[in-house]
Amino acid sequence: MTEQKALPYGEDYTGSWAAMPNEFMLFYMLHPKFNANTALVHTFLVKNYRADKRYSYPTLDEIELTLNLSRGAVDAALDTLLEIGLINKEKHPYFGNNTYTFNEPIHSKEEFFEKFPEARKRYDRQLDRRKKLEARRDAFKWQPLA
Numbered sequence: 001m002t003e004q005k006a007l008p009y010g011e012d013y014t015g016s017w018a019a020m021p022n023e024f025m026l027f028y029m030l031h032p033k034f035n036a037n038t039a040l041v042h043t044f045l046v047k048n049y050r051a052d053k054r055y056s057y058p059t060l061d062e063i064e065l066t067l068n069l070s071r072g073a074v075d076a077a078l079d080t081l082l083e084i085g086l087i088n089k090e091k092h093p094y095f096g097n098n099t100y101t102f103n104e105p106i107h108s109k110e111e112f113f114e115k116f117p118e119a120r121k122r123y124d125r126q127l128d129r130r131k132k133l134e135a136r137r138d139a140f141k142w143q144p145l146a
Contacts, residue, residue: 018047023105027112030119030126033080040067041077042086045100055099057092084116 009015020043021028028034044067045056058066063074081087088101106112113120 018043020046021105023107023112027109027119027123028084028105030112030122031080031084031116032118032122033076034084035077037067037069037073038077038080041069041074042081045081045087046102049102053099055101057097057099059097 020039024034024039024042028039041063044058044063048058049056060071060074063069064071067074069077078087078089082089085103086105087103089098090101091097092099106115113123
């Protein structure tokens with residue numbers, strides 16, 4: 001049996017990468033305020049995590065410029081991450097910039113829906129949409145003539 005590699009780039013890939021929890025794509029995206037910018041900002045914070053300090057501390061300017069996002073988009077993403085409990089924010093006592101610590105994401109879709117019922121509504125709408133798309137696709141399947 002072949003061992004599955006974490007990245008599909010080949011044996012000699014030497015670049016770096018930052019992780020994003022699978023839960024973001026599986027059900028956090030169903031939260032009305034969580035979007036691709038939110039996931040991107042979280043991933044950038046993870047990339048800048050300092051294990052020796054136990055926090056991440058990029059400046060707002062650094063986030064904005066590196067990710068090519070407006071300050072409003074960065075602020076909205078950070079507010080969402082705080083609101084749904086994925087990060088904590090404090091002011092650095094000496095430098096005055098924000099520092100960010102992380103909370104583990106919810107791993108269960110059911111627990112997520114219990115905590116964020118508005119996400120369940122979006123999930124149900126997506127299921128309805130999927131059913132309509134499948135019905136439309138099935139209506140155009142090729143059928144051999146009898």
